[in-house]
Amino acid sequence: MSRIWVKATASEKATLIQRLQVQEERLGQFLVCVGLLCVVFSVGYPIALAETAPVAPNPIHIDKNLLSQTTPVEEIPSRIVIPTLDIDLPVTPSRVIDGYWELSETTASYGLGSSHPGENGNVVIFAHARKGLFLPLRNIQKEADVYVLTRAHWYVYKVADIKSVDPSDTSVIAQTIRPTLTLYTCSGFVDEKRLIVTATPKEVDVRAPTND
Numbered sequence: 001m002s003r004i005w006v007k008a009t010a011s012e013k014a015t016l017i018q019r020l021q022v023q024e025e026r027l028g029q030f031l032v033c034v035g036l037l038c039v040v041f042s043v044g045y046p047i048a049l050a051e052t053a054p055v056a057p058n059p060i061h062i063d064k065n066l067l068s069q070t071t072p073v074e075e076i077p078s079r080i081v082i083p084t085l086d087i088d089l090p091v092t093p094s095r096v097i098d099g100y101w102e103l104s105e106t107t108a109s110y111g112l113g114s115s116h117p118g119e120n121g122n123v124v125i126f127a128h129a130r131k132g133l134f135l136p137l138r139n140i141q142k143e144a145d146v147y148v149l150t151r152a153h154w155y156v157y158k159v160a161d162i163k164s165v166d167p168s169d170t171s172v173i174a175q176t177i178r179p180t181l182t183l184y185t186c187s188g189f190v191d192e193k194r195l196i197v198t199a200t201p202k203e204v205d206v207r208a209p210t211n212d
Helices: 010-053 137-140
Strands: 079-082 087-094 108-111 120-128 145-149 153-165 178-186 195-201
Touching: 079 108, 137 178, 145 178, 145 195
Parallel strands: 087 108, 120 178
Antiparallel strands: 079 087, 079 145, 108 120, 145 153, 153 195, 178 195
16 A cells, blocks of 8 residues: 655644654653662662661670679779870760660760779770760770779770671670770671770879869
8 A cells, every 4th residue: 555645834844843842852851850860879879878777786785704893983984085086075884784784875884894994804985986975986096095084093094906896796895814994886887896996004093183
């Protein structure tokens, strides 16, 4: 069957051209939208994921067999200062509840049952990896000074080791033969690791000033 071609009039051509231009504009807008979606999913989505991803449990699981005797009240740490990181925080005692040390939302915490400054053993102080708490700890360097204050004395430690461990690793709070300070906080993507900073005494403790 033969085909019959009908010649378009000038007005029909103008209408067709106008329709084609509108379709091209719509196609261009569609491609722009697709491009924006690609950007959102390739760049924005990981950021949103990091902001909304569930945070790993914060309480520190402890093994009671690793812990020592009750700490004298006058030797419970009350403040920790790390000058190189601008850390200067109050320290509050943290009890063991259902096998976990409590974790303060506003201060550093001292694990009751761990050793106290001035005796052989492991003093454990921990805090959230947040701004205003232990977030700067990720930048600490070996040989940095750490000051732990109690009612009776000021103790000066020097950072000896920095490492990352799994949350289930309780060996980092095990008792030690010699005086040791262990700082503990979260690290890694969605806090799946624990940053452990170990320090040893740098000087003989200095008696805290009195109000006399």
